[in-house]
Amino acid sequence: MEFRYLGNSGLKISAITYGNWLTHGSQVENEVATQCVRAALDAGISSFDTADVYANTAAETVLGEALAGERRESLEIFTKVYWPTGPGGKNDTGLSRKHIMESINGSLKRLQTDYVDLYQAHRFDVETPLEETMQAFADVVRQGKALYIGVSEWTADQIRQGAALAKELGFQLISSQPQYSMLWRVIEGEVVPTSEELGISQIVWSPMAQGVLSGKYLPGQPPPAGSRATDEKGGANNIKRFMRDDVLSAVQDLRPIAEDAGLTMPQLAVAWTLQNPNVAAALVGASRPEQVHDNVKAAGVRLEPELMARIDAALAGVVVDDPGITAQQTPATRVV
Numbered sequence: 001m002e003f004r005y006l007g008n009s010g011l012k013i014s015a016i017t018y019g020n021w022l023t024h025g026s027q028v029e030n031e032v033a034t035q036c037v038r039a040a041l042d043a044g045i046s047s048f049d050t051a052d053v054y055a056n057t058a059a060e061t062v063l064g065e066a067l068a069g070e071r072r073e074s075l076e077i078f079t080k081v082y083w084p085t086g087p088g089g090k091n092d093t094g095l096s097r098k099h100i101m102e103s104i105n106g107s108l109k110r111l112q113t114d115y116v117d118l119y120q121a122h123r124f125d126v127e128t129p130l131e132e133t134m135q136a137f138a139d140v141v142r143q144g145k146a147l148y149i150g151v152s153e154w155t156a157d158q159i160r161q162g163a164a165l166a167k168e169l170g171f172q173l174i175s176s177q178p179q180y181s182m183l184w185r186v187i188e189g190e191v192v193p194t195s196e197e198l199g200i201s202q203i204v205w206s207p208m209a210q211g212v213l214s215g216k217y218l219p220g221q222p223p224p225a226g227s228r229a230t231d232e233k234g235g236a237n238n239i240k241r242f243m244r245d246d247v248l249s250a251v252q253d254l255r256p257i258a259e260d261a262g263l264t265m266p267q268l269a270v271a272w273t274l275q276n277p278n279v280a281a282a283l284v285g286a287s288r289p290e291q292v293h294d295n296v297k298a299a300g301v302r303l304e305p306e307l308m309a310r311i312d313a314a315l316a317g318v319v320v321d322d323p324g325i326t327a328q329q330t331p332a333t334r335v336v
Contacts, residue, residue, distance in 0.1 A: 001016065001043070001045060001046075001225075001296065001300075002008040002016075002042030002299040002300040003015065003046075004201075004278065004280045005201070006175055006203075006280045007172070007173070007174030007175055007200045007280070008172065008174065008199025008200070008202040009080045009093060009148060009172070010142040011076070011117065011118075011147070011148060011174070013046070013047040013076050013179055013203075013280060014044065014045045014046045014076075014270070014281065014299075015123035015280070015281050015282065015299045016045055016282060016298065017047040017048065017076075017078075017203060017281040017283050017284070018036075018037065018047075018048045018049065018280065018283075018284065018286075018297050019043050019132045019154060019205065019283035019284065019285050020033070020039040020049070020059045020062070020063055020285060021050075021054050021059070021285060022211055023119055025267075030062050030065075030290070031151070032287070032289075033062050033066065034062070034065070034066040035284070035289045036091045036286040036287070036288070036289050036292055037063065037066035037067065038066070038289070039181050039286070039290075039292040039293060040257065040286075040292050041042070041281055043292055043293055044077055044296065044299075045296065046074060046075055047075075047076040047077075047078065047176075047293075048063060048067065048075065048077050048078065049056075049078040049079075049203065049283055050063050050078070050079050050080075050111075050215070051080035051081075051083070051120075052079060052080065052081060052083075052085050052103055052107050052110075053071040053080070053082075053083035053084070053199045056085060056086070057085055057086070057106065057110060060107055060110035061110045061320070063111060064110050064111040064113070065205075067111075068112055068327040075091050075188065075210070076118070077111060077116050077118075077121070078119075078150075079107045079116050079118075079119060080119070080120040080121070080152060080177075081095065081100055081103040081104070081107075081119065081121065081122060082094060082095055082121055082122035082123045082125065082248075083122055083123070084335055085103070086104070086224075086336055088201050089336075092334055093334055094127060094128055094334040095121055095124075095132075095133040095136075096123035096125070096126045096128045096132065096136075097131075097132055097133075097136040098138040099136070100133070100137065100140065100251040101136060101139075101140070104119060104140050104145050104146065105145075107251050108145060114292065115146060115147060116142055116145070116146050116147070117146075117147050117148060117175045117197065117272070118146070118147070118148045118149070118150050118175060118220070119140060119146035119148070119149055119150070120149070120150040120152050120175070120236070121133065121137075121149075121162075122142060122153075123152065123329065124153075124154050124155070124158045124282075124294075124330045125334060126330065126332065126334070127333065127334040128160055128334075130165060131165060134162060134165040134166055135169060135222075136226050137149045137166070137298070138166070138170065138171055141171050142151075147168065148155045148172075148174050148175070149171060149172075149173055149182055150172060150173060150174060150176065150177060150200075150203070151176055151177070152176070152177035152178070153178055153179070153326065154327035155190070155191070155326045155330065156191050156193075156194035156326075158188065159173065159176060159193055159194055159196065159198065161201065163198045163200070172185075172199070173200055174199070174200060174229070175200060175201050175202070175207060175218070176191060176195055176200055176201070177203045177277065177283075177334070178191060178202060178205070178326070179200065179204070180204035180206075180207065180273055180276075180279070181204075181207050181209040181210045181272075182209070182213060182269060182272050182273075182311060182319070182321075183213065183215060183251075183315065183318065183319055184209060184320050185244060185320065185321040186320060186321055186322060186323055186325045186326055187202065187326065188276075188321060189321070189322075189323035190323040190326070192276070192278045197294075199280070201278060201280035201281075202276070202278050202280065202294040203279075203280055203281045203283060204279055204281070204282050205280075205283045206283075207272075207273040207283070207284065208266055208269045208284075209242050209269070209270055209271045210238055210239035210268065211239065212242040212243070212248070212251060213251060213266070213268075213269035214241065214253070214265050214267060214269070215252060217248050217251075218248060219245040219246060219248040219252070225234055234335030239293075244318075246317070250315050250316075250317070250318045252305055252315055253314040253315075254268065254311065254314055254315075257307060257310050257311060258315065260307070261301075261303065261307055263297075263298070263301065264294060264295060264297075265299050266291075266295055266298075267294065267295065267301070268297075268300045268303075270295055270298035271281050271297065271298040271301040272303065272308075274298065274301070275302075275303055275308065282298070284296075288324075289326055
């Protein structure tokens with residue numbers, strides 16, 4: 001396993017970080033989820049990412065149980081706050097001081113730990129003063145309930161504003177968690193340059209574009225039974241933007257490139273994201289333990305410039321890279 005510093009901090013995390021969105025507490029039975037976590041630990045993964053909203057808090061519970069008994073100091077546990085949880089009441093959402101303080105306590109209880117290594121604002125809250133949000137995060141850090149603070153799907157301007165307030169309050173933002181893959185490159189134009197300037201790293205989610213970059217979805221053919229594209233619990237909705245024949249055809253053109261690199265298609269996809277020097281880690285999930293062992297082989301892989309150019313040529317015309325799309329990830333109103 002390769003380990004990288006997270007932002008301008010002394011914290012090292014595993015370049016392959018295990019994430020349990022859309023799996024634990026939802027698509028995967030708890031016993032299998034635990035087996036996947038054990039496989040991640042066996043493969044050298046030490047960093048685990050979750051969120052209170054995943055399966056309406058159940059994902060945190062499953063992860064906490066799976067990691068119980070491990071040496072806490074050897075792990076880096078990340079979670080997030082913003083989206084509605086519980087019954088979805090008026091204060092069960094957003095980044096108000098009330099919701100942040102109540103959410104961190106709930107997350108710690110479910111994760112069976114006294115602190116998380118990284119606490120992340122899952123989206124930007126347009127209805128709460130940013131000063132209130134950042135003061136609450138500062139207090140969470142001073143109380144020892146989180147060691148570091150990060151954000152997820154914030155625009156470059158939002159990151160800049162948050163980082164300035166954090167500095168005034170005596171802590172720093174060290175991470176951003178955006179979607180990033182060969183097909184989805186919207187962070188490259190603005191978020192990455194701003195983050196590099198401010199000492200912030202990316203922890204990227206969906207490096208395999210919801211599984212499309214695995215190559216298992218073929219143009220003109222129905223998706224395989226049991227795949228994410230057939231999951232009505234949420235997976236099918238999240239993957240649909242990539243389920244076009246032009247995209248699927250271009251992805252098939254990556255197959256000989258992966259073979260020349262001695263990698264599987266999933267390994268190539270994950271390794272590609274890790275070539276970006278601003279990326280500290282790629283989040284990978286799993287519904288089977290063997291998927292973890294396959295994906296972890298992407299750590300430490302160097303893709304030569306010629307191969308990177310071949311990837312760009314294969315995907316020309318289907319890459320999404322408009323930096324303005326990041327702003328669309330900010331909910332216009334607080335979600336309830």
